[in-house]
Amino acid sequence: EAGVAQSPRYKIIEKRQSVAFWCNPISGHATLYWYQQILGQGPKLLIQFQNNGVVDDSQLPKDRFSAERLKGVDSTLKIQPAKLEDSAVYLCASSLSGGLADTQYFGPGTRLTVL
Amino acid sequence: AQTVTQSQPEMSVQEAETVTLSCTYDTSESDYYLFWYKQPPSRQMILVIRQEAYKQQNATENRFSVNFQKAAKSFSLKISDSQLGDAEMYFCAYFETASKLTFGTGTRLQVTL
Numbered sequence: 001e002a003g004v005a006q007s008p009r010y011k012i013i014e015k016r017q018s019v020a021f022w023c024n025p026i027s028g029h030a031t032l033y034w035y036q037q038i039l040g041q042g043p044k045l046l047i048q049f050q051n052n053g054v055v056d057d058s059q060l061p062k063d064r065f066s067a068e069r070l071k072g073v074d075s076t077l078k079i080q081p082a083k084l085e086d087s088a089v090y091l092c093a094s095s096l097s098g099g100l101a102d103t104q105y106f107g108p109g110t111r112l113t114v115l
Numbered sequence: 116a117q118t119v120t121q122s123q124p125e126m127s128v129q130e131a132e133t134v135t136l137s138c139t140y141d142t143s144e145s146d147y148y149l150f151w152y153k154q155p156p157s158r159q160m161i162l163v164i165r166q167e168a169y170k171q172q173n174a175t176e177n178r179f180s181v182n183f184q185k186a187a188k189s190f191s192l193k194i195s196d197s198q199l200g201d202a203e204m205y206f207c208a209y210f211e212t213a214s215k216l217t218f219g220t221g222t223r224l225q226v227t228l
Contacts, residue, residue: 101148
């Protein structure tokens, strides 16, 4: 079974530029998550999708971050404009239904460096 | 809000020995799940083991086992017969219904010869 795919693996941009990350979850998984992991910390949830609807985006900085999950499969996370403090690893995860007994499976992440 | 605390930023163990990584959490819920994930330099979070709060029996996966103390809100990970490949970052995480997966700050495990 293929795992969660993410691209690109690395991205370096200058502040005020835009960047987009792509995620393809495990086939059949209805729930998709985007996490931000700053160096030295655990991942922090940015947004959770159930199919193509948003379940939780309370920690998403909506003035600069946006995410969508068209057709309930792939998802993109965009930052516009980027700030220095956005330098982090962005992890995508998916689970079968988002239920209590589900396990979240993570992709390899995208390391973003903002100069 | 739920919090997960890993008080050991780094731990070291000799190859073939046993090491225990600590994790405590704070919750008022009675049903929830606890997880240990490991994160290699490639950054992908890989599930090591999980435990449902309602289950009395501690979970075990090969050389990995947990000591789940519900009343004390403690969830430690024991790695037996440590191998060089176990040298990674380990994250404890908590999950309850209608909430988010909450991670601790991680413990870096070093395995020495």
